[in-house]
Amino acid sequence: MDFSLDIYQEDASVLRSLRAFLESEGLMGAEIRMSHRAYEIRWRNKKSILRIATNLVDRTVVKRQQLQAVIDYLESRITGDDFVRVMNEEVVSRRRKGSIRELLSLRMTRSEAIAMRQRRASRSAAELRRKPVTIAWK
Secondary structure: OOOOEEEEEOOHHHHHHHHHHHHHOOOOOOEEEEEOOEEEEEEOOHHHHHHHHHHHHHHOOOOHHHHHHHHHHHOOOOEHHHHHHHHHHHHHOOOOOOOOOOOOOOOOEHHHHHHHHHHHHHHHHHHHHHOOOOOOOO
16 A cells, blocks of 8 residues: 655645654655645655654544554554444544545555565566576577
């Protein structure tokens, strides 16, 4: 599952203050831009997202469940489907804007999914090594 941490706010000064705080914690690289009639700040790096969520989870009230779900997913404590369920519950309770997402059949944690992907890649590479190579000369 690929995702980013996006924070929207109508007041750009709030995002500038947040960025300054996070930069003081060593998290650089976030740009603030106008998006969807609000200001947006975005991070895509998973290590940065985990550090940001960890720094903010105890400092927020409304988005606490969402940040905790991000932490739990990135630290492989919940499955991808569990993550989607939390976000859907936040939409229903109006603590999150957006639409209800379909469950993705991600019944494994992030680390389990990474391990499975690595096993598949290893098997594919082993199969390629066993196949005879035919070189045709003209």
